Amino acid sequence: MREWLSAAVRAGAIDRSLSTGQVLFRTGNKTIGLYEVLKGKLRLVRHDRSGRQAILQSASVGDTLAEASLFASTYHCDAIATTEALVRLYPKAILLAELKREPKLAQAFTAMLAQQVMGLRTQLERRNIHSARDRVRHYLAVNVGADGRTVALSGTLKDLAVDLGLTHEALYRTLAGMEADGEIKRADRAIKIGRTV
Amino acid sequence: MREWLSAAVRAGAIDRSLSTGQVLFRTGNKTIGLYEVLKGKLRLVRHDRSGRQAILQSASVGDTLAEASLFASTYHCDAIATTEALVRLYPKAILLAELKREPKLAQAFTAMLAQQVMGLRTQLERRNIHSARDRVRHYLAVNVGADGRTVALSGTLKDLAVDLGLTHEALYRTLAGMEADGEIKRADRAIKIGRTV
DNA sequence: CGAGTGATTGACTTAGATCAATGACCGTGG
C-alpha cells in the first residue's frame, strides 16, 4: 500500500477505530473510498436472501479493503470488524483525482494490482495441491530468497499454516517430517532448503 | 478481457499457436506483452535451483497470462502449453501507449484488475472452507443471479468441481445430498436454491 | 457405430482435521 501513495493522498486519509462487531459499511452504501487495515481484523461478507452469509475476504493488518469499490458507486458487501480494529480511509475523490493527475501514480497503482492478481493466483494454485508436504514445497519454491536456499518467515508458523490452508498441527508435523528427512533445516525465523546442511 | 480493449489494441494483436509442451516464454525473456488464451491450456511455472517446479497459474480459455509482465522488463516464470493451444498477444508497447493516451481505457483496465483481485480473494476464502457442502453453499451464495434463487452454471460440473477444489465425485455426491435434503433443486444448466421447490 | 467425455454411484483408504495435553516464552501488573 504505502509505496505507491502520494503525499496528497496520504494527507487526506482518515483513521477510524472500530469495536468488535461494528459495521464499517453495508451493501448499498455509497462508496467513499478504500480502506487499509492498520490494526485488528475485518470481514467482507455477502448475504444471500435466506440470510446465510458468505465471507468474501478476511482482512488483517496491512490488507486493503474493497479496492474495486473505487470504481463502483455502492458497496456490494458488508464490512464488519471481527476484533477491535483500526482502519484508514483513503477518500475516493482524492485518490481518483490523484490517479488522473499523476500518470506515474496511476501506473504504479495498476502495476500493484496486477502483482496482486498474480500472487493470488499463485496462492490459489497452491490450494489445488492436496498433499500437505507438496503444499509446503510449493510455498518454499515460490518464496525462496535470492540465495535460492533460504525462505524467510514473516510471521508465526500458525500464520503460515493459515496461509497454506492447513491446520497448525498439520503444518508442524509436516515440517518436522521434512526436517527429519533432511529436506529442510529450520532456523529461528527462516527455513533452509536442501538435503545438504 | 474483450470488454475494455480498444480497437487499436485489438488491431495490434498477434495470434500464435502452440503444440503440447511448447514454450511460450521463459524466465528472463524480455516481456513483449500480455497473452490471452484462445484455445487449450498453458501453465506458468517457476523453477527453483534444485530443478523442482512450482505451478504459478494454470490458464484455460479466456484467461489472461502474466498481466504483471506489462510493468516488468523480463518474465519471472516460464509459460508452457500443456495441450495444443492458441494464444493472442497484445503487444506491450501498443497497450501501454493506449493506456497513456486513453484515461478511460486505463481506468477500465484498472477497474478490471481490482475486480479480479476481489474475485480471487473470494475464491481463496472459499478454499478455506473444509466441508464440501459448505464450499458449495459459499459458491452458490456468491453466484446467485438477480432473482436470488438461481445459479447459472457456465461449464460442466467437472469444471465446477475443479473451481471448488473438489474431485468431481465429491461434488456429485455433495449435490446429490443437498438435493435429497431439499436444499437445492437442479435444472439443466442451473441450480435453484431453496427448500421450497 | 465405436470412441471419447460427462454424470453418477459404489467400495475402500488415508491424509489431515479434531480434540487434547504439555512445555516454553513473554509481557504485565500487583
Added chain:
DNA sequence: CCACGGTCATTGATCTAAGTCAATCACTCG
C-alpha cells in the same frame, strides 16, 4: 520480582470426510 494469563510450538490419539479406484450409463460427434 514473580506469579499468572496468554500465545506459540509441539506431539499423541482418534475419527471422518473426501480422495482414489472402479464400473456403468447416457450422449454426442465424426
